[in-house]
Amino acid sequence: MDEAPPTPPVIEVVPIGFVHGGRTEVIDDQWGDVVADIVLDDRFPTDALDGLVEFSHLDVVYVFDQVDEATITVGARHPRGRTDWPRVGIFAQRAKGRPNRIGVTTCELVAVAERSVTVRGLDAVDGTPVLDLKPYMTEFAPRSPVRQPEWSSELMREYW
């Protein structure tokens, strides 16, 4: 018998909380003014968010849980099905139908209250599971000049 290929390990994650409010419908564009709360699970002590208000922005790590796992792309596709844009690999685009269905977005912090953070510009709908919150630090921005293809700037034109 041939040796079976090694099976990659499964890692279990548990949402730290959920998105409350904001949009209920999955829409591609105009996320910039959407305001929503991220409400932590009550297993977290209320000091889990202490000091976050000193930051203007935070990175939100979440799961596109409404994406049917059967529709996930593992190879290449045209972003948004636009055949006038190049066919690129799933890891060369930020489409939601991706392996592990993880989204990461830098949002503006509006307010913090006990176990809740209000954010502006989170591109995730009401009910989305959140895996992590990280304060945004300028030192985590690119430290060399940024280059990106024209199609990606076109795609982003109406996003916020």
Add this chain to the structure above:
Amino acid sequence: MDEAPPTPPVIEVVPIGFVHGGRTEVIDDQWGDVVADIVLDDRFPTDALDGLVEFSHLDVVYVFDQVDEATITVGARHPRGRTDWPRVGIFAQRAKGRPNRIGVTTCELVAVAERSVTVRGLDAVDGTPVLDLKPYMTEFAPRSPVRQPEWSSELMREYW
């Protein structure tokens, strides 16, 4: 009997690949010049990375799998144990001992070859499981002025 509190759902994720090379030792600082490969699992077709080379930077989502889950902070702590810095919540710092142990770092893309991406400035050691790669787009940077506390800039001074 009292009603049990709702149990948060468990979400299973599977590494898309692993970090190869770079550092083998977990060290806090001087990550900026570390060069490592991210090698995709061979269940991915080779076009999964097509077009990534058009971007100068990418976001790497990974798991701090060497962190003992028993040591994870869910409330507040002094970053790096520095009592001269404020005690802040785990979600107001980027420490690795965090719920779900997820790291997100924007790295410089050095090269792409079939199922492998070479990056500079990834703060994850050899063998780290990677959950996602996303191209960095300037449109995902903060769209309003950034503010952060002094302790965070001090902490980051020697990081890269």
